[in-house]
Amino acid sequence: MTTSTATIARPTRRRGINWEKWGWIYMRVSGVILVVLIFGHLFTNLMTGEGIKAIDFAFVGGKLSDPFWQWWDVAMLWLALIHGANGMRTIVNDYVSSRSVNLALKWALLVSTVLLIVLGTLVVFTFDPCPVVAPGSEHLLASFCGAL
Amino acid sequence: MSTAMATAAVDSAPTELQAFTVTLIIRRFDPEVDEEPRWQDFDVELYGTDRVLDALHKIKWEQDGSLAFRRSCAHGICGSDAMRINGRNRLACKTLIKDLDISQPIYVEAIKGLPLEKDLIVDMEPFFESFRQVQPFLQASSKPKDGKERKQSVEQRERFDDTTKCILCAACTSSCPVFWTDGQYFGPAAIVNAHRFIFDSRDDAAQVRLDILNDKEGVWRCRTTFNCTDACPRGIQVTQAIAEVKQAIMRGKP
Numbered sequence: 001m002t003t004s005t006a007t008i009a010r011p012t013r014r015r016g017i018n019w020e021k022w023g024w025i026y027m028r029v030s031g032v033i034l035v036v037l038i039f040g041h042l043f044t045n046l047m048t049g050e051g052i053k054a055i056d057f058a059f060v061g062g063k064l065s066d067p068f069w070q071w072w073d074v075a076m077l078w079l080a081l082i083h084g085a086n087g088m089r090t091i092v093n094d095y096v097s098s099r100s101v102n103l104a105l106k107w108a109l110l111v112s113t114v115l116l117i118v119l120g121t122l123v124v125f126t127f128d129p130c131p132v133v134a135p136g137s138e139h140l141l142a143s144f145c146g147a148l
Numbered sequence: 149m150s151t152a153m154a155t156a157a158v159d160s161a162p163t164e165l166q167a168f169t170v171t172l173i174i175r176r177f178d179p180e181v182d183e184e185p186r187w188q189d190f191d192v193e194l195y196g197t198d199r200v201l202d203a204l205h206k207i208k209w210e211q212d213g214s215l216a217f218r219r220s221c222a223h224g225i226c227g228s229d230a231m232r233i234n235g236r237n238r239l240a241c242k243t244l245i246k247d248l249d250i251s252q253p254i255y256v257e258a259i260k261g262l263p264l265e266k267d268l269i270v271d272m273e274p275f276f277e278s279f280r281q282v283q284p285f286l287q288a289s290s291k292p293k294d295g296k297e298r299k300q301s302v303e304q305r306e307r308f309d310d311t312t313k314c315i316l317c318a319a320c321t322s323s324c325p326v327f328w329t330d331g332q333y334f335g336p337a338a339i340v341n342a343h344r345f346i347f348d349s350r351d352d353a354a355q356v357r358l359d360i361l362n363d364k365e366g367v368w369r370c371r372t373t374f375n376c377t378d379a380c381p382r383g384i385q386v387t388q389a390i391a392e393v394k395q396a397i398m399r400g401k402p
Contacts, residue, residue, distance in 0.1 A: 020368035021397065094326050094371070
């Protein structure tokens with residue numbers, strides 16, 4: 001018998017992106033960023049200025065016309081939705097053993113997440129509190145639109 | 149000296165030790181008779197200093213010889229008698245009756261997530277299979293200096309000291325909710341034993357083990373529920389060991 005050390009062959013693992021690893025890292029990183037974004041959001045909405053009384057259509061319209069808050073809200077939307085959907089995906093993986101139900105639930109998660117992200121992003125960047133309306137329909141607009 | 153001790157034991161026995169009746173409800177399963185496992189209760193006379201294993205012995209020896217369970221050393225070293233006692237994974241030989249609430253029946257069942265064979269005995273093969281997959285043996289490719297031995301400092305030994313304590317009882321792996329639903333997951337015990345060699349300064353195959361555990365069914369399935377740390381009869385910080393392996397994978401080296 002030879003004295004060389006026996007080594008079990010290096011296991012073959014398919015190459016490519018390791019999604020489970022990046023998913024895990026994403027949860028940690030987005031979690032930390034979301035703490036800042038969400039508490040910043042709550043603080044400016046509820047604590048500064050007049051506090052909760054200030055929140056109305058004009059307040060939201062004003063915020064969504066400021067690029068800073070547009071990007072803040074979009075970042076929050078994307079990070080939170082993907083974070084939540086990935087969390088739900090892991091729960092489905094952990095607790096749904098039926099293959100078809102598992103797959104159906106994950107597709108439902110994907111579709112609803114993509115839909116909400118697309119719609120949310122669209123609203124944040126295209127929202128116009130005072131759109132151009134046909135003559136005679138001005139009474140449908142918010143009260144502050146006349147001043148603009 | 150032995151006489152003195154014997155006298156002391158006799159003197160104190162009537163005052164300190166008092167037997168009481170404890171009800172055990174055991175999940176029985178005989179594959180030749182039963183379609184499904186069934187619960188059966190036994191009343192046993194026990195002392196507070198007795199262990200759950202003593203109760204099982206009394207049942208097997210005095211009441212029902214067909215009760216099947218594993219045990220070898222009966223002193224918390226061999227890791228044969230891990231079972232679910234009142235819903236928690238414990239070694240029967242390390243669980244004292246006085247630490248349980250005996251006003252209620254004590255529920256004893258086999259550990260979960262592994263195929264049930266009979267009564268409290270499960271098929272441990274899937275557990276040992278994932279243990280084997282992490283290559284739990286020292287692999288040193290370098291020649292030791294002076295042709296004698298591989299020296300290790302106290303700090304280097306300390307690095308993996310906690311995970312050397314594992315006795316492979318499967319209490320941690322069978323307490324893991326991810327393992328219950330996904331038998332492919334390596335499970336805490338395999339990761340603990342990989343940790344023991346990954347952080348060993350004499351071992352050269354850490355990269356191979358990190359690669360194995362960086363799999364879809366590897367460390368990333370851990371949800372940090374701490375069930376394993378709670379279940380470990382040796383007090384190993386299992387969840388921390390898994391977290392250290394995760395960090396080593398991200399660093400790309402131990």
